[in-house]
Amino acid sequence: MNKEPRGRLTKDGIRLYEPADFAGMHAAGALAAHILDAMSDHVFPGQTTGKIDEIITQMVEEAGATSATIGYKGYKHASCISVNHVVCHGIPSDKTLKDGDILNIDVTVIVDGWFGDTSRMYVAGRLPRKAERLIEVTHEALMRGIEVVKPGNTFGDIGHAIQSFVEGHRMSVVRDFCGHGLGRVFHAPPNVLHYGKPSAGAMLEPGMFFTIEPMVNLGRPETKTLADDWTAVTRDKSLSAQFEHSVGVTETGVEIFTLSRNGKFHPTY
Ligand code: MF3
Ligand code: CO
Ligand code: CO
Numbered sequence: 001m002n003k004e005p006r007g008r009l010t011k012d013g014i015r016l017y018e019p020a021d022f023a024g025m026h027a028a029g030a031l032a033a034h035i036l037d038a039m040s041d042h043v044f045p046g047q048t049t050g051k052i053d054e055i056i057t058q059m060v061e062e063a064g065a066t067s068a069t070i071g072y073k074g075y076k077h078a079s080c081i082s083v084n085h086v087v088c089h090g091i092p093s094d095k096t097l098k099d100g101d102i103l104n105i106d107v108t109v110i111v112d113g114w115f116g117d118t119s120r121m122y123v124a125g126r127l128p129r130k131a132e133r134l135i136e137v138t139h140e141a142l143m144r145g146i147e148v149v150k151p152g153n154t155f156g157d158i159g160h161a162i163q164s165f166v167e168g169h170r171m172s173v174v175r176d177f178c179g180h181g182l183g184r185v186f187h188a189p190p191n192v193l194h195y196g197k198p199s200a201g202a203m204l205e206p207g208m209f210f211t212i213e214p215m216v217n218l219g220r221p222e223t224k225t226l227a228d229d230w231t232a233v234t235r236d237k238s239l240s241a242q243f244e245h246s247v248g249v250t251e252t253g254v255e256i257f258t259l260s261r262n263g264k265f266h267p268t269y
Contacts, residue, residue: 005184006018006021006183006184007021007207010202010205012189012190012202013189013190014181014188014189014190014202014205014208015181015183015188015189015207015208015209016205016206016207016208017183017207017208017209017248018207019207021114021183021207021209022248022250022255024111024112024113024114025114025116025183025209025246025248025257026255026257027111027112027114027116028065028109028110028111028112028114028115028116028246028257029116029118029246029256029257029258029259030116030257030258030261031060031063031065031109031111031116032107032108032109032116032117032118032246032258033116033118033258033259033260033261033265034260034261035056035059035060035107035109036105036107036118036119036120036260036264036265037260037261037262037264038055038059039052039055039056039105039122039268040122040264040268040269042055043097043103043105043122043123043124043268044097044124044125045096045097045098045099045101045124045125046096046097047096047097047124048092048093048094048095048096048097049081049083049090049092049093049095049097049103050092050093050094050095052079052081052092052105053077053078053079053081053092054092056078056079056105056107057070057077057078060078060107060109063109063111065109065110065111066109066110067108067109067110068108068109068110068115068117068186069108072186075230077091077092078107079092079105079106079107080092080104080105080106080119080230081103081104081105081106082103082104082106082231082232082240082242083095083097083101083102083103084101084102084103084239084240085233085234085237085238085239085240086104086231086232086233086240087174087176087177087215087217087223087232087233087234087240087242088104088106088177088215088232088242089225089230089231089232090103090104090230090231091228091230091231097124098124098125099124099125099126100123100124100125100126100127100128100131101123101124101125102121102122102123102124102127102128102131102134102135102239102241103121103122103123103124104119104120104121104122104241104242104243105119105120105122106118106119106242106244107119108186113184114183114184115182115183115184115185115186115246116246116257116258117182117186117211117213117244117246117258118244118245118246118258119213119242119243119244120243120244120265120266120268121135121138121139121241121242121243121266121268122268122269123135123268123269127269130218130239131239131241133169134171134216134218134239134240134241135241135266135267137165137166137169137171137216137241138166138214138215138216138241138242138243139243139266140165141161141162141165141166141173141194141214141216142162142212142213142214142243142244142245144161144162144165145158145159145161145162145194145212145214146212146245146247146254146256147161148161149204149212149247149249149253149254150204150249150252150253150254151203151204151205151206151249151251151252152203152204153203153204154198154199154200154201154202154203154204155190155192155193155196155200155201155202155204156193156196156197156198156199156200156201157196157198157199158192158194158196158212159192159193159194159195159196159197159200159201160195160196160197160198160200162194162195162212162214163194163195163196166214166216171216171217171218172216172217172219172220172221173194173195173214173215173216173221174194174214174215174216174217174221174223174240175193175195175221176221176222176223176232177213177215177223177232178191178192178193178194178213179191179192179193179194179210179211179212179213179244180192180210180211181208181209181210182209182210182211182246183209190202190210192210192211192212192213194212194213194214194215204249205249206249206250206251207248207249208248208249209246209247209248209249209257210246210247211244211245211246211247212244212245212247213242213243213244213245214242214243215240215241215242216240216241216242217234217236217238217239217240218238218239218240219234219236219237219238219239220234220235220236220238222234222235222236223235243265243266244258245257245258245259245265246258
């Protein structure tokens, strides 16, 4: 596999990939999206998050791809599964889902050296009203962030679009985690903040590949990380939701690499 760096770096250290590199990102993104599509049949009361991760591990293997998370900083699983007040980086376990639980499943795969990173919300059984509102606002926040991705706009414009929408619904944007550049690597500059001011930050340019992955809490934005050094939860125990797409900036706008071909990205229930 060719590990030579592609394209060139901006003054902010953000890699600009070539037009030909979009195909590789689409292939990786499509596999990650396909795996998440399949998970809607595996989320139900009584199911364990460990079993869901086992199915994901198997699907990655069968596709001849590689999990980006297994072995990443000592992480041992092919997915992060974050239930209810878990904000992100929930570790799959033998704990069973119960009726009304909401969960984010986050999968990152490597296909021919390209990284595809995406996550969505699911519900076990019946969706509680408050959770539904949270999930709707979080999904819409991601899409509003993506809508402003085009050359000439800035990363601050993305953060502002997300933050103003979320706070307008009296919910809060998590500050402790952000999106990231990706491509031939998992996490690269820039930090893609989900809050910010219009026109602030680096300018968007064709060939930038990054994730947008807002985490939204019903209560306060603060998080804490549990003793396992991974699981991040809301400090006030309020419910949290997240959606994530990997995207690329084109000459005129944006391409989403992790779209669901079956239109299952949202809703999954
Ligand atoms: N997929 C996560 C992200 O969106 C990162 C997970 S790293 C892991 O960036 F090690 F926790 F899996
Ligand atoms: Co990500
Ligand atoms: Co992710």
